[in-house]
Amino acid sequence: MKAQYIRVMDEIHRACLFLAGACLVIIVITIPYGVFCRYVLNSAASWPEPLAVLLMIVMSFLSAVVCYREYLHIGVGVLPAFLDEPAKTYLGWFLEVCMLATNLFMLVWGIKLVQATWYQAIPEFPIIWVGLAYLPIPIGGALTALFVIERFMTQKFFSEPEPETVSQLSTE
Template sequence: MRAFYRGAMDALYAACVIVAGVALVLISAVIPWAVYTRYVLNQAASWPEPTAVLLTIVVTFIGGAACYRVRAHMNVAFFVSLLPPTWRRVPEVVAELLVAAMALFMLIYGEKLVEATWYNTIADFPSLSVGVTYLPIPIGGACLLLFVIERLVLGPLDQFTELAPHAH
């Protein structure tokens, strides 16, 4: 069961990285187009800015969950490092539980935000629901919560563990 859950989290992590990576590449294409149309053609396109904002939301919440899993996030471990080794687990678990609480907040209230704005539309994209644009919040919260559970139950990833699937 442990191997199955770790494998599922590997797959979820890979999906998060791919989605966030594609969003980042698209941002890198959209912003220069906005600059080109505004300053070279002297006729700014209306869609690049809101598109970049929507893609940034994806990078922030989906990519943020992936970064958390591999500890590629800001971490202040100075005070924990001052503790004796036997006491270090306590603040680590407290920190994980606080992250889990934040993930639950994102999941629950993000879903309520999506539901409340589902039938609203964006002026620049009349066929796109505002609720759809907020979907990365509860999805990122769910991914983050699953990664917290993984770390609490199975322990942190070994820093030398390969994250991609590998043959034995």
């Protein structure tokens, strides 16, 4: 079951990485289009900047999920380096429980935020509701919570990112 769970987490990780990259590509395409329309055609399009903001929110939360799984998030390694193995394990459990609590908070209160703002329209995109803009909060919390559970299963609390485990972007 543990191996199967890790395989599923690998696929979720890959999907998050792909979607975050796709958001970045769309941002890189739409912002120059907006600048071109404004300064060359002298006719400003109203949608590129709000679209870039919405995609930046999605990209940020998905990238945070990827960074957490790859041990690329901000962490202080000084304290664990000075602890013996049982104390280091207890500290790892404590930190991951705190991380799980934070992610469950994001999930529960993020859902409430999405529900409260779901039917408020975004002026530049009347067919998109504000709640949709906040949807990455509970999704990011849920996905990171799944990766916290994976850490509990593997007991790898203070691993350094290894080059072969960090997502590699290929231009080939």
